[in-house]
Amino acid sequence: MSTASAIAESESRSLVRLRSGRLTAALAALLSAVLVAGAAEIVLDAAVGHTPMVPAQPAFDSWLAGFGQSLGYTVFLPTLLVSTLAYGGLILLARGRSSPISKRWAIGLVAVLQLIVFAGPVLLATDLFTNVAYAHEAVHGVNPYVHGPFALPGYPGFPYVSPDWINWASPYGPLFTLITIPAGLVGLDAGIWILKLEALAASAATLALTWRCARQRGFDPVLAVIVVGLNPLYVLYALGGSHNDLIMMALMMLGVTLSIAGATSARRQASGAAAVVAGALVKATLGVMLPFLIVSKRRVAPVVGAVLALAAGLVIGYVAFGSAGINLVAGLNREGHLVSSYSFASQLAHLFGKAGVYPIDHKLLTGGLVVVIIYLLWRTWRGYDWVTASGWGLLAIAVSTTWLMPWYTIWPLPLAVISRDRRLLVATLAIQAIWIVHQTSPLYGPVP
Amino acid sequence: MLRGRTCPACGVGTVSGLATGIGGRLPAWLAPREHDCAGRRLWRVETVALILVGLLLAIAAINDVFYSVNASAQLVADQTTWRHYTGRDYYNVSAGALVVGRAPDISCANSSPGPPGERTQICLLIDGPIVHGLRSVVGGWRLAARTGDFPAKRYDCFGEGAAKALCPKG
Numbered sequence: 001m002s003t004a005s006a007i008a009e010s011e012s013r014s015l016v017r018l019r020s021g022r023l024t025a026a027l028a029a030l031l032s033a034v035l036v037a038g039a040a041e042i043v044l045d046a047a048v049g050h051t052p053m054v055p056a057q058p059a060f061d062s063w064l065a066g067f068g069q070s071l072g073y074t075v076f077l078p079t080l081l082v083s084t085l086a087y088g089g090l091i092l093l094a095r096g097r098s099s100p101i102s103k104r105w106a107i108g109l110v111a112v113l114q115l116i117v118f119a120g121p122v123l124l125a126t127d128l129f130t131n132v133a134y135a136h137e138a139v140h141g142v143n144p145y146v147h148g149p150f151a152l153p154g155y156p157g158f159p160y161v162s163p164d165w166i167n168w169a170s171p172y173g174p175l176f177t178l179i180t181i182p183a184g185l186v187g188l189d190a191g192i193w194i195l196k197l198e199a200l201a202a203s204a205a206t207l208a209l210t211w212r213c214a215r216q217r218g219f220d221p222v223l224a225v226i227v228v229g230l231n232p233l234y235v236l237y238a239l240g241g242s243h244n245d246l247i248m249m250a251l252m253m254l255g256v257t258l259s260i261a262g263a264t265s266a267r268r269q270a271s272g273a274a275a276v277v278a279g280a281l282v283k284a285t286l287g288v289m290l291p292f293l294i295v296s297k298r299r300v301a302p303v304v305g306a307v308l309a310l311a312a313g314l315v316i317g318y319v320a321f322g323s324a325g326i327n328l329v330a331g332l333n334r335e336g337h338l339v340s341s342y343s344f345a346s347q348l349a350h351l352f353g354k355a356g357v358y359p360i361d362h363k364l365l366t367g368g369l370v371v372v373i374i375y376l377l378w379r380t381w382r383g384y385d386w387v388t389a390s391g392w393g394l395l396a397i398a399v400s401t402t403w404l405m406p407w408y409t410i411w412p413l414p415l416a417v418i419s420r421d422r423r424l425l426v427a428t429l430a431i432q433a434i435w436i437v438h439q440t441s442p443l444y445g446p447v448p
Numbered sequence: 449m450l451r452g453r454t455c456p457a458c459g460v461g462t463v464s465g466l467a468t469g470i471g472g473r474l475p476a477w478l479a480p481r482e483h484d485c486a487g488r489r490l491w492r493v494e495t496v497a498l499i500l501v502g503l504l505l506a507i508a509a510i511n512d513v514f515y516s517v518n519a520s521a522q523l524v525a526d527q528t529t530w531r532h533y534t535g536r537d538y539y540n541v542s543a544g545a546l547v548v549g550r551a552p553d554i555s556c557a558n559s560s561p562g563p564p565g566e567r568t569q570i571c572l573l574i575d576g577p578i579v580h581g582l583r584s585v586v587g588g589w590r591l592a593a594r595t596g597d598f599p600a601k602r603y604d605c606f607g608e609g610a611a612k613a614l615c616p617k618g
Contacts, residue, residue: 427498
């Protein structure tokens with residue numbers, strides 16, 4: 001009798017588990033469908049034409065036009081919100097031991113989302129067109145580190161470069177400009193596709209390296225790739241705008257992969273540091289990672305690797321673009337004095353009754369950032385994980401900069417998913433959530 | 449998470465390379481370690497600091513959302529007030545602050561149909577709370593077509609515009 005009852009109880013438990021498993025699988029399928037539908041809606045609507053969410057651009061993807069309606073705030077922001085909720089739901093489902101999301105499912109979903117956004121128009125920023133213009137400058141003998149796109153006579157992409165940047169010399173590192181040169185050798189449409197392809201390849205590399213690092217560090221690689229690859233700010237903003245942050249992040253993860261994999265190999269340690277320097281030669285922000293790597297390893301190899309890579313980069317940059325091309329700090333300094341309404345600094349200024357950010361606020365924020373970096377270096381010297389410390393450093397830069405762009409908040413994400421200090425992941429996602437809530441304010445008021 | 453109790457053997461690490469020799473000369477709190485041996489207390493202090501920063505940022509963001517919603521409501525009310533006051537149901541009515549952060553606000557639009565700014569402008573100074581979707585008109589002026597709102601281009605000032613001598617030419 002007791003055996004029969006035990007069997008019945010066991011069967012009942014299995015049935016409940018099976019039902020629960022089917023339910024979570026159905027929920028995961030639903031949330032995945034929501035993400036794909038959201039991305040498709042945004043891309044098809046964006047293909048209709050120029051709106052505040054979609055910069056003016058040549059009709060390089062005209063085959064998508066005619067399926068949607070013009071993309072405005074009233075569609076984009078609710079879609080962003082719903083996609084964010086679906087993303088959060090998928091993370092929660094993927095966390096458990098009985099995650100319904102298989103390796104194949106996760107990779108397939110990430111690939112589909114990335115390809116949808118890749119196929120569509122440039123979203124939410126004009127940076128890609130400015131970068132194509134810099135590439136044309138480099139090819140046509142105009143130094144992009146001295147002159148803005150305005151100096152390029154007869155350039156057909158001129159109408160698509162934001163008036164704000166038309167006179168700005170390139171703020172990016174020489175390695176990025178050299179990578180983009182193929183876009184300057186071809187026509188405008190082909191140039192746009194080349195930079196979109198570079199961003200897609202960089203995203204794929206970032207995700208593949210994140211997968212590898214997660215596995216090496218004993219984390220679930222499926223969860224890691226879901227957190228990074230399905231992130232709405234990563235997909236819609238960074239990849240949607242084909243930003244060079246993705247190239248910087250790919251080199252960042254290459255540096256981490258080499259350093260983690262070759263803990264005892266001097267050559268790998270040197271290569272890891274060199275990869276980080278290469279990332280800083282794309283976008284100088286990544287330079288913050290280097291001191292953490294060196295302080296953590298306490299070996300000569302990473303220093304040698306970094307110095308050799310920097311020397312090589314500076315020589316190539318100097319030969320290609322002269323002294324202006326190797327002034328890595330100049331671009332950061334110029335951008336550092338700008339203020340975006342997206343920035344937390346602006347929001348804090350409003351909270352404290354100020355009309356905006358003043359020069360004294362810039363100094364306070366820079367001072368605060370320096371204190372945070374010094375503290376993190378001390379913690380790393382005392383054994384704290386350098387990958388996590390680098391993530392905190394990048395997050396601190398994103399939070400403290402007065403020129404915050406939405407895709408800056410994704411910088412620490414690949415590091416957060418391979419960190420044993422889960423506070424970094426929580427903090428990064430919380431910052432993104434706060435930013436998204438702030439963005440949705442047009443939904444709550446009357447439309448002028 | 450790496451916390452004090454779970455971390456591997458603590459103490460000044462037998463670190464190699466650059467740190468060799470340095471560790472012995474440094475005070476204990478500055479000596480290099482191979483593993484993170486920060487105690488629970490430091491972990492708690494850091495976590496509390498992070499939560500406080502997060503709360504501050506969240507409050508600032510929500511404050512901004514409220515500010516933005518109120519500003520939108522005021523903008524719509526100013527445009528409606530302009531249309532109501534002038535009896536002209538034009539779409540392109542500008543609205544904003546005359547001086548940032550100070551009342552009154554200003555709202556301008558064409559006095560006759562035409563592209564924005566291409567006709568003589570009627571500008572109204574608007575102040576006070578929103579009542580039934582409208583705010584109070586406390587003054588204003590006319591502005592020459594195809595010019596910015598510079599004092600030299602204003603005329604026919606009335607109300608606060610005249611009282612505060614905002615039209616130098618009268």
